[in-house]
Amino acid sequence: MAELETLSDVVSRGNRAEAKKITQELIDAGMAPGEVLDRGLIPGMKIIGDKFKNNQAFVPEMLIAARAMKEAMIVLEPLLLGQGITPKYTAVIGTVQGDLHDIGKNLVALMWKGANIGVVDLGTNVTPAKFIEAAREHKAHIIGMSALLTTTMTIMQATIQGIRQANLPGLKVMVGGAPVTQEFADRIGADGFAADAATAVERALALIENTPVQV
Amino acid sequence: MIDKLTIIGERINPGFASSKALLENQDIKGIQALAVSQAQKGAAYLTINVGESAMENLDFIQEVVQAIQAVVDVPLAFDYPHISVQEACLKVYDPAKARGRKPIINSVTELRWNMLDVLKIQPAKVVLMASERLESGEEISNQYATQIADTARRMALRVVNEDYNLTMDDLIVDVSLCPIATDTEAQTRRAIESIRLINNDPDLRGIHTLVGLSNLAVMLPKDALDGQRLGVRIESAFLTMAMPYGLDVILGTPGRDYRILPDNDFVMQGVKQAIDLEGFETLERVQQLYRRD
Numbered sequence: 001m002a003e004l005e006t007l008s009d010v011v012s013r014g015n016r017a018e019a020k021k022i023t024q025e026l027i028d029a030g031m032a033p034g035e036v037l038d039r040g041l042i043p044g045m046k047i048i049g050d051k052f053k054n055n056q057a058f059v060p061e062m063l064i065a066a067r068a069m070k071e072a073m074i075v076l077e078p079l080l081l082g083q084g085i086t087p088k089y090t091a092v093i094g095t096v097q098g099d100l101h102d103i104g105k106n107l108v109a110l111m112w113k114g115a116n117i118g119v120v121d122l123g124t125n126v127t128p129a130k131f132i133e134a135a136r137e138h139k140a141h142i143i144g145m146s147a148l149l150t151t152t153m154t155i156m157q158a159t160i161q162g163i164r165q166a167n168l169p170g171l172k173v174m175v176g177g178a179p180v181t182q183e184f185a186d187r188i189g190a191d192g193f194a195a196d197a198a199t200a201v202e203r204a205l206a207l208i209e210n211t212p213v214q215v
Numbered sequence: 216m217i218d219k220l221t222i223i224g225e226r227i228n229p230g231f232a233s234s235k236a237l238l239e240n241q242d243i244k245g246i247q248a249l250a251v252s253q254a255q256k257g258a259a260y261l262t263i264n265v266g267e268s269a270m271e272n273l274d275f276i277q278e279v280v281q282a283i284q285a286v287v288d289v290p291l292a293f294d295y296p297h298i299s300v301q302e303a304c305l306k307v308y309d310p311a312k313a314r315g316r317k318p319i320i321n322s323v324t325e326l327r328w329n330m331l332d333v334l335k336i337q338p339a340k341v342v343l344m345a346s347e348r349l350e351s352g353e354e355i356s357n358q359y360a361t362q363i364a365d366t367a368r369r370m371a372l373r374v375v376n377e378d379y380n381l382t383m384d385d386l387i388v389d390v391s392l393c394p395i396a397t398d399t400e401a402q403t404r405r406a407i408e409s410i411r412l413i414n415n416d417p418d419l420r421g422i423h424t425l426v427g428l429s430n431l432a433v434m435l436p437k438d439a440l441d442g443q444r445l446g447v448r449i450e451s452a453f454l455t456m457a458m459p460y461g462l463d464v465i466l467g468t469p470g471r472d473y474r475i476l477p478d479n480d481f482v483m484q485g486v487k488q489a490i491d492l493e494g495f496e497t498l499e500r501v502q503q504l505y506r507r508d
Contacts, residue, residue, distance in 0.1 A: 055436070058396065058434060058435055058436055058505075059394075059396040059397055059434040059435070060396050060397075060435075060498040060499075060501055060502050061502070063397060063399070063495070063498060064495060064498060064499070064502075067495060098296075100346075100347060100354070100356050103393070103394060103397050106397075107397075124356075125354070149296075150228075150229055150230070150264065150266045150267045151267065151270070151295060151296055151297065153267055154267050154270065178230060179229060179230060179266070179267075
């Protein structure tokens with residue numbers, strides 16, 4: 001029988017055919033789909049995320065690894081759903097109003113999915129009201145907000161103010177994007193900031209898990 | 216340096232880590248030095264973007280404009296989507312200090328057409344953003360080169376027909392360039408095709424086309440497999456392909472080693488093949504520029 005470590009390895013290297021094949025083999029051998037996910041696929045994405053942080057891998061490698069995970073999830077998803085297993089956490093993500101850039105936002109969404117966070121992607125040019133509505137509807141644990149322009153960064157502040165007034169207890173807000181800094185995040189009252197998509201996974205999980213969320 | 220390529224020096228912008236501190240500390244002397252060094256390295260224009268503070272503090276950006284004009288004679292390009300900031304800049308910009316040359320307003324979109332009203336303050340060249348169009352009151356991203364070229368054409372003809380006293384030579388179309396590291400949707404090819412279509416349009420003769428070239432090679436390693444620099448050669452490969460179709464302006468870093476690359480250059484070949492591919496095959500071809508397995 002194939003090994004979980006082999007699965008992690010092929011996912012991290014972006015080998016989608018192998019990722020799918022090994023996932024199927026593990027399932028056929030009787031392994032629980034949740035275990036394949038938690039101990040095979042997610043660690044694979046963590047390997048590539050760590051390499052990315054250490055400059056041993058770059059954005060194309062991350063995208064290609066995420067595609068391999070997606071391929072394996074084609075096998076797992078129906079089984080997980082059949083057992084009523086859904087991602088433990090839900091995130092809402094989008095680029096703020098007035099900003100149409102989506103590359104960074106998409107990378108974070110990919111990496112969050114790779115950590116088995118359910119992601120509701122609202123796209124670009126997202127108004128404060130849309131963020132709030134989606135967070136409420138999907139009982140989100142965290143909102144991720146991106147801005148690429150120095151000029152739309154300021155919209156983040158207004159969006160956060162709106163979220164704070166919307167009475168969504170326990171909901172965390174993370175911000176990111178090229179011009180955004182930790183200092184700016186602190187100033188506008190965000191709960192977290194990450195400089196890159198791999199760090200965004202750790203930060204989001206730390207923020208969510210340190211706080212009991214009322215739903 | 217490449218002949219017939221106009222470089223708008225991009226460095227006065229907090230997006231560059233090295234410039235951020237200068238702007239945040241309002242270090243006028245440091246900003247002046249950055250302007251001088253870009254001008255010495257061949258910048259035809261200098262971008263002015265002092266960050267978000269400009270909106271709250273118009274005095275500062277005005278001070279920057281005047282301080283830069285005191286030390287260089289290249290015209291300036293004001294990089295803000297806000298009418299109030301453009302107004303503030305145009306109010307203090309002195310063409311006499313730029314040997315009579317007009318500044319650039321960067322940028323106008325179909326959604327913020329009324330920004331052109333700032334031309335009442337003084338004449339300027341205008342960057343037209345063609346990556347977005349206005350449709351039933353909403354701003355929509357253009358997906359195809361034909362849409363980008365259509366938007367460019369619609370905007371350009373409208374500008375010259377309205378009473379702004381602008382000719383095609385005053386217009387610079389930004390076709391928008393995306394990072395090749397994430398280009399699973401043939402966006403680099405789309406940029407080149409947009410440049411070709413716009414420059415081939417007989418009704419737009421004399422118009423200029425622009426890309427923000429530094430956006431292309433971000434998120435990739437420093438070195439190519441052949442041991443030479445990767446980023447500047449990806450950028451050069453793009454210039455080598457796009458300039459024959461009429462690309463003549465870039466937002467870029469003056470003094471950077473932009474070149475027209477020979478066909479047999481390792482990176483030139485890779486970029487050429489990568490942009491002819493689709494989806495993840497583009498990324499896999501880009502990877503071959505820097506990794507062996």
